[in-house]
Amino acid sequence: MPNYTAPVKDMQFLLHNVLKVTAADTPGYSDLDEGFTFAVLEEAGKVASEVLAPLNAIGDREGCVLENGVVRTPTGFKSAFEAMRDGGWTALDCDPDYGGQGLPYLMGTAVGEIFVSANMAFNMYQGLTHGAYSAIHTHGTAEQKAKYLPRMVSCDWTGTMNLTEPHCGTDLGLMRTKAEPQADGSYHITGQKIFISAGEHDLADNIIHLVLAKAPGGGEGTKGISLFIVPKFLVNDDGSLGARNALSVGKIEEKMGIHGNATCVMNYDGATGWLLGDLHKGMRAMFTMMNEARLGVGLQGYAVAEAAYQNALAYAKDRLQGRAVTGTENPSGPADPLIVHPDIRRNLMEQKSFVEGARALTFWGASLIDRSVRQGDAAAEGLVSLMIPVIKGFQTDKGFEMAVQAQQVFGGHGYIEEWGMSQFARDARIAQIYEGANGVQALDLVGRKLAQDGGKHVMVFFEMVKAECRAHDGDDRMKGFTDPLKVASKQLQTAGMFFMQNGMKNPNAALSGSYDFMHLMGHVCLGLMWTRMAKAAFDALDAGATDTDFYHAKIATGRFYMARQLPACLMHLARIESGAETVMALHADAF
Numbered sequence: 001m002p003n004y005t006a007p008v009k010d011m012q013f014l015l016h017n018v019l020k021v022t023a024a025d026t027p028g029y030s031d032l033d034e035g036f037t038f039a040v041l042e043e044a045g046k047v048a049s050e051v052l053a054p055l056n057a058i059g060d061r062e063g064c065v066l067e068n069g070v071v072r073t074p075t076g077f078k079s080a081f082e083a084m085r086d087g088g089w090t091a092l093d094c095d096p097d098y099g100g101q102g103l104p105y106l107m108g109t110a111v112g113e114i115f116v117s118a119n120m121a122f123n124m125y126q127g128l129t130h131g132a133y134s135a136i137h138t139h140g141t142a143e144q145k146a147k148y149l150p151r152m153v154s155c156d157w158t159g160t161m162n163l164t165e166p167h168c169g170t171d172l173g174l175m176r177t178k179a180e181p182q183a184d185g186s187y188h189i190t191g192q193k194i195f196i197s198a199g200e201h202d203l204a205d206n207i208i209h210l211v212l213a214k215a216p217g218g219g220e221g222t223k224g225i226s227l228f229i230v231p232k233f234l235v236n237d238d239g240s241l242g243a244r245n246a247l248s249v250g251k252i253e254e255k256m257g258i259h260g261n262a263t264c265v266m267n268y269d270g271a272t273g274w275l276l277g278d279l280h281k282g283m284r285a286m287f288t289m290m291n292e293a294r295l296g297v298g299l300q301g302y303a304v305a306e307a308a309y310q311n312a313l314a315y316a317k318d319r320l321q322g323r324a325v326t327g328t329e330n331p332s333g334p335a336d337p338l339i340v341h342p343d344i345r346r347n348l349m350e351q352k353s354f355v356e357g358a359r360a361l362t363f364w365g366a367s368l369i370d371r372s373v374r375q376g377d378a379a380a381e382g383l384v385s386l387m388i389p390v391i392k393g394f395q396t397d398k399g400f401e402m403a404v405q406a407q408q409v410f411g412g413h414g415y416i417e418e419w420g421m422s423q424f425a426r427d428a429r430i431a432q433i434y435e436g437a438n439g440v441q442a443l444d445l446v447g448r449k450l451a452q453d454g455g456k457h458v459m460v461f462f463e464m465v466k467a468e469c470r471a472h473d474g475d476d477r478m479k480g481f482t483d484p485l486k487v488a489s490k491q492l493q494t495a496g497m498f499f500m501q502n503g504m505k506n507p508n509a510a511l512s513g514s515y516d517f518m519h520l521m522g523h524v525c526l527g528l529m530w531t532r533m534a535k536a537a538f539d540a541l542d543a544g545a546t547d548t549d550f551y552h553a554k555i556a557t558g559r560f561y562m563a564r565q566l567p568a569c570l571m572h573l574a575r576i577e578s579g580a581e582t583v584m585a586l587h588a589d590a591f
């Protein structure tokens, strides 16, 4: 069975050496001193290793079962959920007015990574609740907040997000679920939603569904959509639970991974709901939380890859096969461990350099969200919204790829369920699809985000990369980072120029290159992160840090990324510059 140990040292490095959180002027950051963050992360790591990780394979094997309208989660999930609740882990970055601990989102993100790595399917029950909490917190009336939030913060009640219908996923304008206004101000919701994560289960007393539906008078397409609070059990004015609402689970889906999370068809048969936010502005309300929700999925991409990597590394050190080409390294054994072989090294280095780079990008993204939400910093908001499709799309694509590579280290044993490596690959796969499939992330990046506010945010990003390189001029140790970063950033700018020059007269030219652009930008972002991390590591060594192995490994891993991964940018640029011609050449009938 796979093991998991929280990468506390690496997280501490990011928080204190790279982001230098206590020196940042973001509200709440000055409290995040090294001792405090260490204690939180260590404790979260214990819960992850001792409680959540042992349930990961059980959840995968047993899955969720629907019996007589009730969904039973896998063995151990209920008591683990209680442990999470009792430990206050569900309330970390929630508003203290509703029982939360008020920590920055950045800390919620770091702890979230630890829990996702240990058990992604389990963590989704809390993750979805957090999304619904944020929506009510941002758009709810005072009465709605008082009624729902305290129980959602504690996860006594969980939450869901209901967007998808059988005929509409990406194109929500086709939505058919209806909301009929009632004399008392409530609405009756009728329709079917599919693929609803945590739609029904036995972990909480109530489930607060947030449902998108069309209310009369809103017009066609997405304009007519509103957002509604539709609880499984109606909530009385005194907070006690009332009648069962007219909603039910139709079935739970059989699926490739995340078996421990119930993915439900939800039937709303005139269920009572209350408007959340403004009428006909449901899309806007739902997508206010988009940055957080998509960052959370981007995090799933590398968090699962981290767990897979840890196990691949242990196996590579333990499994004896063949001899090192440069001479025996384990003379007393029948063969050398896998890790002596250059191709296994390549594989492990690709995993390690991706996971650590993606963690840095995600933590930086979370810190921008804190600045934008807690300080109303518009520049931070602009920058993070540019970065979000990259964090979501690039990191989940690579996360899956790396989980498959980790499986590869095990050879045939990776394909056999016993070792648990196939679960990582199967679980990681969904993150490329939900919360906006990755092709749609690329569309969002190229079709919307690049040009947003007159292209201001992408210019800020390019300036930031330039400034980072300039800051290390004259430091020979940094040349292995800044030289490739300059080249890659130039390639990204050239790709952007290609879209500007060709996209207007031929939109296909831009859209057929959008996926490559998302990956090109992902590499530049990770190149930037590795440059920052290398500088922080050199600084720590210069300052006489004792754990020199850690910092030397950090620099060596960064060098690998710059030398072996960043050159992919050239390939992406070549594809982009080839335009739409070869992509669109065939008639649909000719395929």
Ligand SMILES: Cc1cc2nc3c(=O)[nH]c(=O)nc-3n(C[C@H](O)[C@H](O)[C@H](O)COP(=O)(O)OP(=O)(O)OC[C@H]3O[C@@H](n4cnc5c(N)ncnc54)[C@H](O)[C@@H]3O)c2cc1C
Pocket: 161, 162, 163, 164, 167, 168, 169, 170, 171, 194, 195, 196, 197, 198, 255, 263, 430, 433, 434, 435, 436, 437, 438, 439, 440, 443
């Ligand atoms: C396990 C699981 C859990 C989920 N959880 C939830 C949940 O909790 N709540 C919820 O509401 N939904 C949930 N979903 C639904 C998920 O968000 C959708 O499946 C996803 O948004 C894609 O929608 P679709 O499946 O209808 O695909 P479609 O919209 O039919 O898209 C199919 C493919 O076409 C591409 N595509 C579509 N339009 C375009 C375009 N204009 N240009 C280029 N490419 C395009 C997409 O990228 C995709 O690859 C879940 C799905 C799964 C499988």
